[in-house]
Amino acid sequence: MTTTIESPPDTAKAPQRSASSLVDAVFRAREISIAGALVLLILGTYLANPLFLSDQGVKDLLLNASILVLLAVGQSAVVITRNIDLSVGSVVGLSAFACGKFVAGTDHGVLTVMLLGIAIGVVCGLVSGALVSFGRVPALVVTLGMLYIIQGIDYWWAQGEQISASDVPDAVLGLGSGSLLGVPYLPLISLVLLAATAYFLRSYRSGRELYAIGSSPEAARLAGIPIRRRVLAAYAFSGAVAGFAGALWLARFGTVVADNAHGWELTVVSAVVVGGVAITGGTGTVWGAALGALLLTTIGSVLVVLKVDSFWQGAITGALLLLAISVDRIVNLRMTAALRKRSARHDHGA
Amino acid sequence: MNQSAPDPAPVLALKGVSKSFGAVRALQDVSLQLFPGEAHALAGENGAGKSTLIKALAGVHRPDSGEVLLDGEPVVFHGPADARDAGIAVIYQEPTLFPDLSIAENIFMGRQPRRALGRIDRKAVHATTAGLMRRLGVDLSPDRPARGLSIADQQIVEIAKALSFDARVLIMDEPTAALTGSETARLFSVVQTLRAEGAAVLFISHRLDEIFELCQRVTTLRDGRWISSEPLEELTEDDLVRRMVGRDLDDLYPKQEAEVGEVALSVHRLTREGVFRDVSFDVRRGEIVALAGLVGAGRTEVAQAVFGVDRADAGEVKVGGTVLRPGSPTAAMAAGLALVPEDRRQRGLVMDLSIERNIGLTGLDEVRKRGLVSRALEHDRAADWAVRLQLKYNRLADSVGVLSGGNQQKVVLAKWLATGPAVLIVDEPTRGIDVGTKAEVHRLLSSLAADGLAVLMISSDLPEVIGMADRVLVMHEGRLVAEIPRASATEESVMAAATGRNERAAA
Structure with missing residues (x-):
């Protein structure tokens, strides 16, 4: 008792700093190590083939990553709440095809097309979200079902039809190919959305509540958090982002068929998990998820440049995923033990 | 301080409240009044409706009929947030925190102070939390995640939460079940402070001594019905138990005399690095041996090592004269060991x-x-x-x-x-169990011992240890520090050894 009164600043500060810095360090370490891996990968490939970092090479790299980064940001919001959205790949496909069908042969503006894409995505997200939050059906099953339903609708609608770039208005294609001060629009758009989402998740009550729900649904309920509304919102957001990504897909490639972005949902989830968003919810940042997406895309591009068979990409993604999950598990156990020791020590002091 | 008659206006009250779940009538026409500045005990066996009553007050359940009155006015809580906004804080037996989030976030989740544009004012959250921790006299960093906190510290976080919104009513559901003596004392002093500041406290505990120590009045429930509300001064423990169970308990600790036979379990110099050291003891047929000590003294760990769930680094375990293969529960079971673990829900x-x-x-x-x-x-x-x-x-x-x-x-x-065991190890056999069933479990253990079973009982419930054991072994920080025979075992002698105040007493 007496010691705490006599020397409050020092004794109080020391354990504080160490406990919080430990946690900070762990999270930063994840992002730094991914960034480090990225740098090494890019540097190594550059040494093997200098063309990899030519103006066009960098541009391609960024363009390829943009859509995956967007989807990873949307997916993170859902995964943080201890849920998952497997329907995003098919939503991108549906949105891209619908937008293409809508603009083919017309001169609709960019904004209209983007809004249409977002609207399609929101509707899909709301259906999944409502089933998960109000219907209390496990997210894995709901979104897997949605994946097949949306894909089915897409195939039925497209009937093998293809929309080609010549049908798409130049204004729309311009968004996909244009750039600002040499940086293509697409990565800029992704960056803005990424930064805004990161800020929201960090600095707004409803953002923090998503983490709370994922960390302990029971505690969230007792804290009076409107869980169902928040989860629904997370799905709507993920859907909106996927729909938006679909519209951007059209702008980027011009040519769309029914099964665009087929199978992307698993790549997105992998990116998110590799990036440090725990599949069990409650931790991780969208910055990490975006880095994860960037890493996976870069690996894909590197394999092309190094002329490695593309089937290796899947194996490498899988290995990274297992590595990430193992690291999460180990760090989690170690950190719990360290924190426990720390509280034991301070109990002794008190 | 001399507690005068309670203020005539109850801050929170239930009037004729009923609640059913399907065919089960959890509460029937129950009334309760909480006055500012009083600590009010809620007593009753498990299943008497205490939890349902708390949840009605906390906004988790809506009563089917009857009213919740706040300052004399009927209110309807649509959810926990409504109750919280009305100044009602609930501390559950096992606090439910967000393990991944910081202590500060845990305290302010959903009601963080905000600055312009609705952004969270992180500095204010941090500073207020630091202030609350200082006020509670604990050294916990606001930025530390809740993961890994002891139950006592988790409860401190819950209490800090209650303080942060100036709770007028603090409801505590068996808060001391997992606390050590000193942690309980710390909790009680915080509660006394809150009460002095005019908060009403509703306290639930299976430990009658705690009810008498902390509270002024008590309301008893039985089978979902209100039985009585009265000042504790006029009651004895026996009176209270009678109201709870509706009959006289012949004896809470029905210890039968049993013939002590040969050694059934023999533990020799068992050690697990960093957890416990050099633990040796015997348990004979017909004997109930209690293993007492503070939470974290290593008792459960010893039991797990004896049973082979955890591997011991050194030492041996003999059952009926044969040495057990270490680290093998299957071998332990085959030799006639049985372990009833502490956490019945999980293990x-x-x-x-x-x-x-x-x-x-x-x-x-x-x-x-x-x-x-x-x-x-x-x-x-x-x-x-x-x-x-x-x-x-x-x-x-x-x-x-x-x-x-x-x-x-x-x-x-x-x-x-x-499994027809020769040695039964029970870890906290009656934690969170109502008085009636507790007596039944005790009677059962006693008759099993009388039939020749060797019983090793880990317990933090001192009256149980004193009432049931033939011998009391006491652990302190991973060592066996005392062995006290039934004749000289008192709460004082066991506590003294458990807190390390004397070295190995009489053998």
Whole structure:
């Protein structure tokens, strides 16, 4: 008792700093190590083939990553709440095809097309979200079902039809190919959305509540958090982002068929998990998820440049995923033990 | 301080409240008044409706009929947030925190102070939390995640939460069940401070001494009905128990004299690095030996090592004269050891399985017919044990999750007794169990010992240790520091050893 009164600043500060810095360090370490891996990968490939970092090479790299980064940001919001959205790949496909069908042969503006894409995505997200939050059906099953339903609708609608770039208005294609001060629009758009989402998740009550729900649904309920509304919102957001990504897909490639972005949902989830968003919810940042997406895309591009068979990409993604999950598990156990020791020590002091 | 008659205006009250879940009538016409500045105990056996009553006050359940009155005005809580906004804070037996989030976020989740544009004012959150921790006299960093906090510290976080919104009513559901003596004292002093500041406290505990120590009035429930509300001054513990169970308890600790036989379990210099060291003791047939000590002294760990769940680094365990293969629960079971673990929900039972299947789990070999588990044999075996242990259940095919805590404990006991053990290790056999069932468990242990079973009982409940044990072994920080025979075992002598105030006393 007496010691705490006599020397409050020092004794109080020391354990504080160490406990919080430990946690900070762990999270930063994840992002730094991914960034480090990225740098090494890019540097190594550059040494093997200098063309990899030519103006066009960098541009391609960024363009390829943009859509995956967007989807990873949307997916993170859902995964943080201890849920998952497997329907995003098919939503991108549906949105891209619908937008293409809508603009083919017309001169609709960019904004209209983007809004249409977002609207399609929101509707899909709301259906999944409502089933998960109000219907209390496990997210894995709901979104897997949605994946097949949306894909089915897409195939039925497209009937093998293809929309080609010549049908798409130049204004729309311009968004996909244009750039600002040499940086293509697409990565800029992704960056803005990424930064805004990161800020929201960090600095707004409803953002923090998503983490709370994922960390302990029971505690969230007792804290009076409107869980169902928040989860629904997370799905709507993920859907909106996927729909938006679909519209951007059209702008980027011009040519769309029914099964665009087929199978992307698993790549997105992998990116998110590799990036440090725990599949069990409650931790991780969208910055990490975006880095994860960037890493996976870069690996894909590197394999092309190094002329490695593309089937290796899947194996490498899988290995990274297992590595990430193992690291999460180990760090989690170690950190719990360290924190426990720390509280034991301070109990002794008190 | 002399507590005068309570202020005439109750801050929170229930009037004629009823609540049913399906066919189960959890509360029937229950009334309760909480006055500012009083600590009010809520007493009753498990299943008497205490939890439902708390949840009605906390906005988790809506009463089917009757009213909740706040400052004399009827209110309807649509959810926990409404109750919180009305100044009602609830601390549950096992605090529910967000393990991944910081202590500060845990305290302010959903109501963080905000600055312009609705952004969270992180600095204010941090500073206020630091202030609350100082006020509570604990050294916890606001930025530390809740993961890994001890139960006592988790409760401190909950109390800080209550302080942060100037709770007028603090409801505590068995807060001391997992606390050590000093932690309980710290909790009680915080509660006294809050009470002095005019907060009303509703306190639930199975430990009667705590009720008498902390509270001024008590309301008793039985079978979902209101029995009485009265000042504690005029009551004795026996009176209170009688109101709770509706009959006289012949004896809470029915210790039978048993003939002590040969050594059944012998533990020699058992050591697990960093957890416990050099632990040696014997348990004889017919004996109940209590293993006492503070939470974290290493008692459960010793039991796990004896049973082979954890590997010991050194030492040996003998059952009936043969040395056990270390680290093998199968070998321990074959030699006649049985371990009833502390956490029955996590380790003792498979909550989703039926009563009969749970009881059958330890003896799948015996309920086998032509290589397959026979449901009929399993059922018969379970029915037999259910009768012997006076299990209260609806059907044996019901999942154990629907049973009350006391009956779940009986199922765990049945599951292990069915193996016909020579040595039974029970870890906190009556934690969170109501008085009536507790006496039954005690009677059961006592008669098992009388039949020649050797019982090693880990318990933090001192009256239970004193009342039931033939000998008391006391652990302190991983060492066995005292062995006290029944004749000289008192709460004082056991506590003194458990807190390390004397070295190895009489052998």
